[in-house]
Amino acid sequence: MASQEVKLLSLWVSPFGHRVEWALKLKGVEYEYIEEDIFNKSHLLLELNPVHKKVPVLIHHGKVILESLLILEYLDEKWKEFPLLPQDPYEKAIVRFWANFGEAKLLRPGWPALRSQGDEKEKALKLWIEDLEKIEGELKGKKFFGGETIGYLDLAMGWISYMLPVWEEVGCSTILDPKKFPSITAWTEKFLSHPVIKENLPPRDKMVVWFEKRIKEPFSAQ
């Protein structure tokens, strides 16, 4: 059956998992969702991803594909509906570059920066905001990162629209000032009103509770 061909092992609050779910839904791919408890990792996860022991994990006809951005590329190569990456090699290189940038400079250090305190937080946020300004620059004049429709880079940056506001609330800091980031602010609105994105977001109050719990625990990379 179609839905057994594709399985996704993920965590309900993982932005890495969300982008894979959006891609699957945009492409109309049926899949079975398996929730993983990352604080009590299953044998399945350890077997499927022994190297990193992380979600999301995509399983297609028994083959395992890891790392959310690589999963997006895989999905785009296997399912031609709703293309995510540009066809042009140069445009493709540009979105890959920015996706890597977003991952390394914004997504991964984002929560650690916002949950930190005092001088450490001030220092971390200053650098972080400088990097967010580069994304603002990249988005200028565009409706979406992908142009007229959402694409790979919108999915890669999607966490900014719904997860960053939660981190801001829990971390008691305002970063996405509409005056400073008009393009990102406008993009957030459009991105969140896309029917597939809108229908596939984790509940905000549940996210707030989750991150409030995390802020009380010592930080450990997941």
Place this chain on the structure above:
Amino acid sequence: MATGDVKLLGAGASPYVNRVQIALNIKSENYEFLEEKLGSKSELLLKSNPIHKKIPVLIHDDKPICESLVIVQYIDDVWTSGPSILPSDPYDRAIARFWAAYVDDKWFPLMKELRMAEGEEAKAAAIEKIVEVLVVLEEAFVKCSKGKAFFGGDSIGFLDIAFGSFLGWLKVTEKMGEMRLLSEAKTPNLVEWAERFCCDDAVKDVLPKTEKLIEIFKIMQARAKAPPSN
């Protein structure tokens, strides 16, 4: 596709630059090599890669492409008449990309850790971690190569380039530390693969000789107190 004007901004001693050189060689593509001087950044580099200010940068018909693995994929996408660098099957491509990211994110930082380690105990601990990772890559090699000569099969591919580009510096680390990281005991396949890789036509004139890299390492060490360049 028209080949156009190809320039590569880089330094011969950088494994990231070497990746791009190997990829261009596989495609038999001519290019102008613009050598960045150690310890300084040219106007062209700062203009072409304002975000990271790092080499390599490929400039194709005046359009800059940055990040070595992004560039290698770009080269594969553009020069389609030459041998393929990435596998054709999407699953195999995902695997190659996964392990290439592993090399950059897991293996390379450990090599840096070893370089910075002070004292025998710290060095031994770093070496142990590196060998563990190399054993993981050994297993990956067995799976990816499927009995053939390279990660990419009969000829060198994306993952061979991603990992193989570091062999020059790996040899420097082994020589200067008077030890082996790749060994017949723990990573026999990788030992043989390394030799094949370094002799490959697309590679042999790219990876600098160990003695030359040691010279460069000593210069970089001396400059270590100067403001960071890359």
